[in-house]
Amino acid sequence: MTHRDPDMDCQDFIELITEYLEGGLAPDDRVRFEEHLEICSGCQVYIEQIRATLRLSGQVEPEDVSPGALAKLLDAFRDWKK
Amino acid sequence: MDQDSQPRAPSETGANLPPRPVAEDDLVLAALRAGSEEAFAAFVRRHHASLRRIVFGYVRDSATAEEVVQEAWLGFLKSLASFEGRCALRTWLYQIALNKARTRFQRDLKVLPFSKVVSSEVEAQEVAVDPGRFQGPDGPYPRHWAAGPAPWVKDPVVMAEERETVNLVREAIGTLPPAQGTVMRLRDVDGLNSEDVCNVLGISETNQRVLLHRARCKVRKALADRFKHAARES
Numbered sequence: 001m002t003h004r005d006p007d008m009d010c011q012d013f014i015e016l017i018t019e020y021l022e023g024g025l026a027p028d029d030r031v032r033f034e035e036h037l038e039i040c041s042g043c044q045v046y047i048e049q050i051r052a053t054l055r056l057s058g059q060v061e062p063e064d065v066s067p068g069a070l071a072k073l074l075d076a077f078r079d080w081k082k
Numbered sequence: 083m084d085q086d087s088q089p090r091a092p093s094e095t096g097a098n099l100p101p102r103p104v105a106e107d108d109l110v111l112a113a114l115r116a117g118s119e120e121a122f123a124a125f126v127r128r129h130h131a132s133l134r135r136i137v138f139g140y141v142r143d144s145a146t147a148e149e150v151v152q153e154a155w156l157g158f159l160k161s162l163a164s165f166e167g168r169c170a171l172r173t174w175l176y177q178i179a180l181n182k183a184r185t186r187f188q189r190d191l192k193v194l195p196f197s198k199v200v201s202s203e204v205e206a207q208e209v210a211v212d213p214g215r216f217q218g219p220d221g222p223y224p225r226h227w228a229a230g231p232a233p234w235v236k237d238p239v240v241m242a243e244e245r246e247t248v249n250l251v252r253e254a255i256g257t258l259p260p261a262q263g264t265v266m267r268l269r270d271v272d273g274l275n276s277e278d279v280c281n282v283l284g285i286s287e288t289n290q291r292v293l294l295h296r297a298r299c300k301v302r303k304a305l306a307d308r309f310k311h312a313a314r315e316s
C-alpha cells in the first residue's frame with residue numbers, strides 16, 4: 001500500500017470534513033474523500049465524532065427570555081392584533 | 083423531551099444539506115397571522131436569546147442588545163402583513179434584527195464591525211487538529227494519523243439525552259471566538275441553512291464554511307477531552 005499524491009492524507013481529510021458535509025466538494029475530491037474514509041479508521045472515528053457534535057448541538061435549548069421582556073412583547077403582539 | 087420544536091437536529095448522512103426550517107416556520111406564520119399569542123410567545127422563546135447574542139456581537143453592550151432585539155420584534159410584527167415568504171420566517175426576523183444592529187453600530191462607531199471580526203478569525207492560521215497528532219515527513223505515512231482520535235466512552239445517542247453533555251456543548255459554543263460562535267449557533271442550534279446564515283451575517287459562503295469548520299472542530303475537541311477513553315489520549 002502506498003500513499004502517493006493522488007490519495008488524500010488525514011490532515012487534508014480533516015480540513016475538508018465540513019465542506020464534504022455541506023455538499024461543497026467537487027466530484028473528484030468527493031471520491032478521494034470517500035475513498036480515504038473507507039480505509040482510514042482514525043478518520044472514521046473523527047467524522048463520526050463531528051456528526052455526534054452536530055447532533056448534540058441540535059439538542060441545545062434556547063436560553064430563557066426574561067419574563068419582563070416577554071410580557072412587553074406579548075403586549076406589543078396584542079396591540080398588533082387589533 | 084419536547085418533540086414539538088424539533089427540526090433542529092442537523093442531518094446525519096454524508097453530503098446532504100441540513101433541513102430548511104421553512105415548513106416549521108410556515109406553521110408559525112399562519113398561527114401568528116391568526117393572532118395566536120401562544121405561537122408568538124413560543125417563537126420569542128425560541129429565538130430571543132440567539133438574537134440578543136448575535137446583536138451583542140455588533141453593539142457589545144447587553145442592555146443595548148436587548149433594546150435592539152425588542153425593536154426588532156416590533157419591526158417584525160409591523161412587517162408581518164407584508165412578508166412574502168421568500169425566505170424562512172426566522173431568516174426574515176434575523177435580518178430585521180441585524181439591520182437594526184448595523185444602524186445602531188453606525189451611530190456608535192467605537193465598536194468593531196462584524197466584518198472585521200470575521201476576517202480576523204478567517205485569516206488566522208489555524209488547523210482543526212494539532213499537527214503533532216500526525217506523522218511527520220519521515221514517518222511511513224506522512225500527514226496521516228500517528229495515533230488516531232480515541233473513541234468516546236459513550237454512545238452519542240445516549241450522550242444526546244444527557245443534560246450534562248448538552249450543557250457541555252452549550253458552554254463550548256459559548257467560549258468560541260465571536261464569529262465562529264455566531265455561525266455555529268445559527269447553523270447547528272437555531273437550524274438556519276448556510277444560505278440564510280450568509281445572508282443574515284453578510285458573509286461569503288467560503289468564510290461561513292471556514293468559521294463553521296473551526297467552530298465544530300473546537301466543540302468536538304471539548305467533547306473529546308471529556309469523553310475520550312481514558313486508556314488512550316484524545
Ligand SMILES: [Zn+2]
Pocket residue numbers: 009010011013036040041042043226227
Ligand atoms: Zn485518515
